[in-house]
Amino acid sequence: MIKDLLNLYYISNKKDRMNPFKKFELWFNLAKKKNLFDPTAFALATSHKNKPFVRMVLLKLILKDGYVFFTNLESKKGKHFLDNNNLSMCFYWEAINKQIRIIGKGEVVDSKVSDDYFSSRPRGSQIGAWASKQSTVLSSKKQLLEREKVYKKRFEGMNVPRPDYWVGIKIIPKEFEFWQQGDYRLHERESYTLKKNVWEKKILSP
Numbered sequence: 001m002i003k004d005l006l007n008l009y010y011i012s013n014k015k016d017r018m019n020p021f022k023k024f025e026l027w028f029n030l031a032k033k034k035n036l037f038d039p040t041a042f043a044l045a046t047s048h049k050n051k052p053f054v055r056m057v058l059l060k061l062i063l064k065d066g067y068v069f070f071t072n073l074e075s076k077k078g079k080h081f082l083d084n085n086n087l088s089m090c091f092y093w094e095a096i097n098k099q100i101r102i103i104g105k106g107e108v109v110d111s112k113v114s115d116d117y118f119s120s121r122p123r124g125s126q127i128g129a130w131a132s133k134q135s136t137v138l139s140s141k142k143q144l145l146e147r148e149k150v151y152k153k154r155f156e157g158m159n160v161p162r163p164d165y166w167v168g169i170k171i172i173p174k175e176f177e178f179w180q181q182g183d184y185r186l187h188e189r190e191s192y193t194l195k196k197n198v199w200e201k202k203i204l205s206p
């Protein structure tokens with residue numbers, strides 16, 4: 001399958017050295033060799049103008065009513081969220097053969113929560129949050145490094161304040177789906193849907 005895609009792309013883009021299918025294959029093969037695992041990483045889906053977008057983020061807080069990740073509100077995902085707060089998250093934990101999908105509504109957490117988390121980050125990451133206009137186009141990597149220099153200087157000798165746009169977003173679940181790998185593809189799937197403040201449980205065919 002991957003080979004077919006590669007061939008197809010080469011035929012239509014003979015001169016293009018930046019073949020994304022080739023790059024995918026390289027990274028895919030590298031990933032197969034390693035067994036790295038961060039259980040807090042999840043795929044976050046936003047929806048914008050009928051187009052789905054997905055990217056990885058990290059779960060940083062578990063509150064009694066939702067799950068929090070931190071990001072730049074001016075990024076692509078931030079803008080999507082401000083326009084449409086329906087969000088979906090998906091965890092996959094290979095070592096235990098489990099997946100969890102959550103669908104919910106996002107909301108920005110209290111600024112105190114974002115302040116506390118921001119202040120716990122390494123100084124370099126705090127500067128990075130100022131330097132990176134997340135998801136905007138850079139003319140070169142140099143431009144980003146220049147911006148980093150500017151903010152290093154600006155905050156020399158003081159605590160780095162949290163930029164207003166750098167916030168926690170809490171996903172308040174409306175639906176959960178738990179997937180557990182079973183033998184011979186007879187996996188177990190359980191869905192929980194919130195109906196009038198009661199979680200309704202169903203078992204799904206795998």
Ligand SMILES: Cc1cc2nc3c(=O)[nH]c(=O)nc-3n(C[C@H](O)[C@H](O)[C@H](O)COP(=O)(O)O)c2cc1C
Pocket residue numbers: 041053055056057058059069070071072075076077078134135
């Ligand atoms: C494992 C992993 C964890 C990440 N965690 C975050 C995160 O917590 N917050 C964040 O804004 N971006 C995180 N990123 C980067 C995002 O995947 C994404 O590239 C970036 O936020 C811009 O996304 P956007 O253009 O869709 O807004 C992470 C990437 C990886 C691979």
